[in-house]
Amino acid sequence: MLQIQVLRQNPTAVKEKLTIKNYTDLSLIDTIIALDDERKKTQLEFDNNKAIVNITSKAIGGLMAKGQKEEAEAKKQKVATLKATLQPISEKLTAVEKQLHDELVKLPNLPSDLVPAGKTPEDNEVVREGGVKPTLPSGSVPHWDLIKKYDIVDFETGAKITGSGFALFKGQGAKLQRALIQYFLDFNAAAGYTEFHPPFMVNEASAYGTGQLPDKEGQMYHMQEDNFFMIPTSEVPITNIYRDEIVKPESLPIKMTAYSPCFRREAGSFGKDVRGLNRVHQFEKVELVQLTHPEKSYEALDEMVSHVEKLLQSLELPYRILRLCGGDMSFASALTYDFEVYSAAQEKWLEVSSVSNFETFQSNRMKIRYKDESGKSQLVHTLNGSSLALPRIIACLLENNQTSENINLPEVIHSYFGEKQFTKNS
RNA sequence: GGAGACUUGUCCGAGUGGUUGAAGGAGCACGCCUGGAAAGUGUGUAUACGGGAAACUGUAUCAAGGGUUCGAAUCCCUUAGUCUCCGCCA
Numbered sequence: 131m132l133q134i135q136v137l138r139q140n141p142t143a144v145k146e147k148l149t150i151k152n153y154t155d156l157s158l159i160d161t162i163i164a165l166d167d168e169r170k171k172t173q174l175e176f177d178n179n180k181a182i183v184n185i186t187s188k189a190i191g192g193l194m195a196k197g198q199k200e201e202a203e204a205k206k207q208k209v210a211t212l213k214a215t216l217q218p219i220s221e222k223l224t225a226v227e228k229q230l231h232d233e234l235v236k237l238p239n240l241p242s243d244l245v246p247a248g249k250t251p252e253d254n255e256v257v258r259e260g261g262v263k264p265t266l267p268s269g270s271v272p273h274w275d276l277i278k279k280y281d282i283v284d285f286e287t288g289a290k291i292t293g294s295g296f297a298l299f300k301g302q303g304a305k306l307q308r309a310l311i312q313y314f315l316d317f318n319a320a321a322g323y324t325e326f327h328p329p330f331m332v333n334e335a336s337a338y339g340t341g342q343l344p345d346k347e348g349q350m351y352h353m354q355e356d357n358f359f360m361i362p363t364s365e366v367p368i369t370n371i372y373r374d375e376i377v378k379p380e381s382l383p384i385k386m387t388a389y390s391p392c393f394r395r396e397a398g399s400f401g402k403d404v405r406g407l408n409r410v411h412q413f414e415k416v417e418l419v420q421l422t423h424p425e426k427s428y429e430a431l432d433e434m435v436s437h438v439e440k441l442l443q444s445l446e447l448p449y450r451i452l453r454l455c456g457g458d459m460s461f462a463s464a465l466t467y468d469f470e471v472y473s474a475a476q477e478k479w480l481e482v483s484s485v486s487n488f489e490t491f492q493s494n495r496m497k498i499r500y501k502d503e504s505g506k507s508q509l510v511h512t513l514n515g516s517s518l519a520l521p522r523i524i525a526c527l528l529e530n531n532q533t534s535e536n537i538n539l540p541e542v543i544h545s546y547f548g549e550k551q552f553t554k555n556s
Numbered sequence: 557g558g559a560g561a562c563u564u565g566u567c568c569g570a571g572u573g574g575u576u577g578a579a580g581g582a583g584c585a586c587g588c589c590u591g592g593a594a595a596g597u598g599u600g601u602a603u604a605c606g607g608g609a610a611a612c613u614g615u616a617u618c619a620a621g622g623g624u625u626c627g628a629a630u631c632c633c634u635u636a637g638u639c640u641c642c643g644c645c646a
Contacts, residue, residue: 173606177615184615187627191574194626206626213626227605376566376603497604507603 131495132237133509134166134230147240150247150456158233165230172223179216183209235344239491241456242428242465248455255455257467260439261448264474264530272475273525274406276532277303280552283407295396295404295411297521302552306527306539307414307520309546311389314416314517317441323387323418328367330390331358336370339496341462341488351393360393364417365514372421373496376507382500383430384421387517389414407521408480414520420513421498424490427511428465431487434515435467438483441517446540447526448472450479464489467515471522475529480522485515528552 137144137159145156186209193202246255277283282303288296299307319325337343337359342350351360361367368388377384392415396404403409418437422430435451442449454466463486470479490509493499499507531538537552544550 170606173615177606180616181614183626188575190626194574202626209626505601 131235131491132240133490133494134162134234136240137162138166144240148238150241150245151238151459152249152457153238155236158236162230162233162237165226165233169223169226169230172219172226176216176219176223179212179219183212183216186212238461239464239488241459242487242489244453244465245459246453246455249457250455251458253455254452254458254468257451257453259448259450260443261446261472263448263472266474266530266532267534269534270475270529270532272406273473273528276528276537277406280537280554282306282552285406293411295409297407297410297412302549303524306543306547306552307524309543309548310520310523311414311416313543313546314441315387315389317444318387318416318418318437318517321385321437323385326364326368326371326386326388328361328364328371328388328390330361330367330393331356332361332366332370333358336366336373339370339373340366340492341495342366345461348397349395351395361390362394363392363415363514363516364388364390365419368417368419369421369492369512369514370496372498372510374498376499376501377421377510379423379500379502382421382423382510383426386419387416388419389416391415392519407525408476410521416517416520418485418515418517421493421510422513423500424508424511427487427489427513430511430513431465431467431485434485434513438469438485438515438517442469442471442482444540444542445523445527447523447530448474449482460484460486462486462488462491464491469516469518471526473522473526473529475532476525480526482518482522482526483516486513488512488514 132144141159141163145159148156148159186205190202190205190209193199193205246253248254271279280302282300284298284300285296288298291298315325331353334343334357337350342359342362346362350362353359367390368386371386372384391412393412396409396411418434420427420430420434439449439451449469449471452468452470454463454468459466466484466486468481469483469485471482472478473480489511492512493509498510498512500510502508527539528537531540536554539547539549539551
């Protein structure tokens with residue numbers, strides 16, 4: 131949620147920035163400022179009236195103590211009258227505050243100056259590419275054929291157990307996934323991220339805090355009985371650890387990592403893009419989250435990008451880093467870098483990580499603050515990124531490393547997996 | 557799931573209707589004291605939103621929400637959480 135002060139200070143700049151993000155309902159800015167004016171006016175009216183009520187009530191207390199009953203009764207009458215006039219003002223204040231809040235949460239975050247204009251994924255900027263695209267031997271096939279050949283992921287049985295889009299990992303497939311998770315977590319811990327294992331369901335306040343509600347309600351699985359949401363990413367529980375907290379400035383940056391399954395309804399997805407492991411309703415992911423001092427957040431973003439890049443390099447996968455254009459960025463983000471790995475058999479790029487700076491958009495909702503030098507509380511900046519999403523990494527590892535006899539695995543994973551390659555019938 | 561106890565500021569803890577935003581202590585900050593430190597001592601030490609050039613000041617907040625009352629941290633209701641006992645259980 132944007133801070134109302136930002137809108138008030140420079141509405142024109144806010145409108146310009148929102149335009150970069152392809153947000154068109156610019157008149158909402160004026161509406162919000164008008165609502166805030168109304169709020170201030172109403173609050174002043176309410177406060178002034180309430181002050182008189184409070185003073186009078188205290189006076190009654192004094193009169194009662196002295197036994198001046200009649201005077202007290204007279205004042206009681208006066209307060210009753212005042213309260214009658216206060217009632218509609220109070221109701222109006224509540225209504226205006228709610229309306230103001232409801233409108234304010236509709237606004238997406240402002241893009242940083244680095245964000246390129248653009249509407250579609252084609253407008254994203256390629257920052258750099260790395261790794262080498264492999265030349266596959268003839269007879270190479272996409273991962274959805276490889277998983278059958280090596281009997282490591284079973285979608286039919288997953289569909290039987292739960293539904294379409296739920297993968298059942300098996301044997302070497304299950305073990306590879308576990309090995310990768312372990313490796314990713316160790317890699318992150320070595321870079322100073324504290325490991326967490328969070329709850330996989332969250333309450334409404336947490337889902338609201340990171341911006342999933344009210345914007346992306348349909349994306350999450352909802353447990354009606356308890357009003358819990360299955361997490362779409364561990365960013366949600368992890369960032370919410372610090373909801374409503376004032377942290378010590380010297381504790382910043384706070385660096386956290388967590389593995390979790392991620393649950394996404396992906397309503398409306400279909401076709402070739404969702405084949406095999408490309409898009410599933412439950413996938414495993416290791417996440418990074420940072421809370422930083424506002425002046426250090428872009429430094430932290432660069433550090434996270436470089437961290438994820440090193441991780442991909444260690445897996446020997448061809449990758450590229452994109453700076454997302456305004457139109458392709460998420461609602462809450464100020465600047466996002468996407469990482470894609472090249473799937474050699476599908477001959478396409480697959481997104482495996484998204485690293486974003488949210489600035490104060492999330493911390494304003496969650497009220498995560500620190501005290502600055504003058505003792506004033508300030509909002510921290512929040513950032514997060516995947517390191518990494520498992521299914522597509524596995525898809526690429528399988529496809530890019532296939533030979534006619536087996537599938538070779540990158541060296542870093544050998545000790546975690548216990549073998550150097552996938553073999554048939556083992 | 558059943559029964560009971562509880563939830564106060566950074567922390568501990570007082571407070572059962574009337575100047576209580578909240579005693580007292582600890583912690584922390586600054587000062588005094590000291591050769592330096594400890595001890596001692598003085599002062600200060602919540603958040604949000606308003607008004608004001610500022611000094612300062614108004615309102616709200618004692619888990620959350622609602623109610624009773626002229627007045628609620630204190631009484632009532634609902635919800636959440638913590639603890640104890642029972643039940644169930646990996």
